[in-house]
Amino acid sequence: MLDKRLYHHLVTWLGQWPPGQQLVVVGSERRVLPAWDGHVYPMVGVGSPTGTVISVPSPRTAAVRALADLPLDDLLEKLPTALGLAGRRKAYRGVFRYCLDPTALPDAGEWVPFDDPVVPQWLRPFGGEVLIAREPSTGAYLAGVGIKRHDGHGNELSVGTEERARGQGLARRLVAQAARRVLDEGAVPTYLHSFDNVASARVAEAAGFPDRGWIVYGV
Known part of the structure; x- marks a missing residue:
């Protein structure tokens, strides 16, 4: 069902x-x-x-x-x-x-306003709060997730990681953390990516977004 x-x-x-x-x-x-x-x-x-x-x-x-x-x-x-x-x-x-049961990964970030000085430009259009991971020693931005708030029932997650921080599992932890928040707020988290984006597919799978054979189309 x-x-x-x-x-x-x-x-x-x-x-x-x-x-x-x-x-x-x-x-x-x-x-x-x-x-x-x-x-x-x-x-x-x-x-x-x-x-x-x-x-x-x-x-x-x-x-x-x-x-x-x-x-x-x-x-x-x-x-x-x-x-x-x-x-x-x-x-x-x-x-x-889409995800109904995020993987039980430890939280990796904090929610901050989209216009916080540490938030990179690509995350600002999402508005509201965005989820970011920082460098522990300097507080510099490492990775983040924005939420595309399509409606009150479904919110799409987008994740990005600085090159120097890749390979540490930050993206999957942030996506799982953001998915838990979306579910707690009463919506379902979705995650879209191109067929050839292997890295994004791995993040999604690890965070609890299985490939069910569903496809998104757009212009």
Whole structure:
């Protein structure tokens, strides 16, 4: 049975879940509204072993549905044009993971405001509080996690580690720590990465985000 937090997240984020068939195209006002970072994402999709939901702006629903019988690679290539975005690269896809039971790793960081002077630039757009690990002797930033607050039911984690601090297990500990907080707040933590990002996949697996064969799509 699908976790109710994940169910509500997917319904809110996409406009429909479950798919009910191999591919469903739905129109959603969320595709024309600013997302967690203030940008607009005109297509978001999630695929599971039982089917795929592609979420697009409502006025573009018919144009995208007309592509539904194409092989997936062809559909992704033609999606930008169907969305009125000719000239953009074809839609991307990656691994969609979620976690209900983070690995029992020790905490590695502290929550600080996003605008704390120690927080690097890449973490600031996440807003709220971010999770960072510091060098014990100097207090310098080593690694961090930001939370993409998509809605009240699902929050996506993003992690980054300074090169000098890699190989110490910081990323997996921070991701597990952040996942516990998201779950404590009543949402489900998700983790997305490209298929060829082996390092990110290892972090996810170690933190308690298994690969269930789910896929994320986007433009």
